[in-house]
Amino acid sequence: MKVSPDLSTSELSQQTAQRYSLPQGLVGLPQHKSFEIVQVPDQEPFLWMKLSGPEPLNFLVLEPTGLIADYELELFDEDAEFLGIQDSTDASVLNIVTLRNNNPADATVNLAGPVIINRRTGVAKQCILANYFKYSAYHRLVGESS
DSSP states (O other): OOOOOSSOHHHHHTSOEEEEEOTTOBTTBTTOOEEEEEOOGGGTTEEEEEEESSSOEEEEEEOOTTTSTTOOOOOOHHHHHHHTOOSGGGEEEEEEEEEETTEEEEEEEOSSSOEEEETTTOBEEEOOOTTGGGSOTTEESSSSOO
């Protein structure tokens, strides 16, 4: 799932960033308790998720709105409660992108396990969707989904 960035950490640090709390870490990375989202203008619609922790990690992410047709997220009640989400407008969604063989044409996005952020509190969690069976963790961004 990890993507090696084209930009160095120092170059990413020079961009505008927003910091979020990630109390449970990401799946498989529980030691990373916070992150920043960095927007690099010439790389839109992609964003960088810079995880804070024992070793810095950077992931390529995107907001699915307008890019993924018919993407309807259903959270488990426990996840919505943990995040304090009372209304769909409270939530912001990020999906982690994976580049295979450094080839953008082979890029996939994890639709089954998005990172959900409470816009009001800045608390985030990687959630397995209640309707995960409708989506792939390896949805192709270009061409047919796998």
